[in-house]
């Protein structure tokens with residue numbers, strides 16, 4: 001018989017967990033360079049557009065689905081329609097896939113927190129990151145064996161996360177967030193203030209804030225904005241659905257959603273100010289323009305930041321420690337939310353104990369994570385990230401909005417549900433947006449992505465890699481999702497809307 005569903009202890013516990021999931025590497029490491037690469041100040045326009053037309057509506061959709069149907073991804077979809085359970089598995093498996101590489105970036109940050117003590121990365125920070133630390137191989141298919149400097153922090157982090165996850169939503173995840181988030185906020189405020197008060201900070205801010213309006217005509221910028229909003233808000237991966245399913249029956253949804261969304265974007269923007277202030281400082285020190293010191297992608301955090309720390313006027317080790325430590329803390333509260341959708345999904349379906357589910361999901365993710373801890377790992381990480389966060393995510397999100405808005409036609413039911421339990425009422429704009437604007441915008445993004453990748457292979461990777469590690473992996477997930485849909489439910493046999501039945 002089905003076990004009792006886990007529950008958050010308080011509403012604040014849920015909001016903290018949702019915010020903890022949202023605030024992560026995406027805010028500290030990803031947003032600054034994505035904003036910079038996509039028109040600086042002008043990026044705010046597509047960013048807010050994406051936030052309003054997809055981010056907030058889908059966030060509330062996930063909250064309302066998880067809460068109303070009281071289930072992880074597969075169970076929530078199944079309770080709306082038997083035929084759509086696969087979509088819940090698809091989204092939960094994408095979250096699982098992200099967890100396999102997200103943890104590796106956390107492991108790098110963990111190592112760098114340690115390297116901060118006495119700035120052990122030395123003068124040549126790029127050489128240190130690529131050669132000494134990662135030992136990157138020269139060709140894509142050259143795995144180069146395990147890189148022990150990465151495996152070690154990875155193992156420590158997995159051990160810690162395992163202990164947290166075993167304790168459940170309330171005892172583990174909620175407690176972790178309660179402890180780490182306040183500490184994280186203090187760390188980030190310190191870093192931002194320091195970044196903004198460095199000499200030359202204004203030049204950095206100018207680069208971040210000066211709009212390049214011509215960028216708005218470039219559809220790639222819009223793709224980047226939508227991608228950033230989804231990743232940063234943790235939506236499209238059944239994460240928020242799962243978290244909302246742990247809320248007691250009469251819990252506010254819309255207010256909590258707005259707090260999480262505003263908190264996340266505010267945090268994101270604040271961090272970007274601090275980081276660009278620091279970049280301005282680096283440029284002033286090295287007598288170059290800010291444009292020359294900004295490296296894209298992964299490099300910003302692991303190459304440019306150590307360089308900035310080297311140049312700091314004082315307390316170098318401390319600020320390095322704070323920066324990389326904040327990456328680790330923010331990432332820990334997010335990785336638990338990437339693991340929970342899979343854990344909850346198999347528990348809902350197969351009626352297994354939490355212990356068993358945690359062993360299976362963490363065991364599986366830990367095993368796959370070793371792939372990115374090889375010397376060629378950074379390439380595989382980059383490739384999988386691209387496929388999950390563009391194709392995987394967009395296919396899932398388009399299917400989700402079409403299903404709920406058109407096939408199952410449940411948006412009005414969900415709107416009423418939100419309004420019944422929440423302080424802030426949501427209007428018809430929510431339904432209209434999810435029914436029309438969101439799916440159209442997302443389908444356009446998907447098409448644009450296909451065209452771009454067709455013209456130039458992503459990241460300059462070989463076709464064999466893109467097909468095997470990208471398309472084949474996604475296809476395998478889809479097949480797996482369909483197989484799971486056809487397996488018999490061992491728990492939650494009453495596959496009905498729990499609210500309707502007065503259950």
Ligand code: PFF
Pocket residue numbers: 021022023024025026027095098230231232233234235237238239334335337338
């Ligand atoms: N939102 C997290 C970040 O910004 O780092 C990453 C993330 C967590 C993405 C959970 C997706 C997710 F389901």
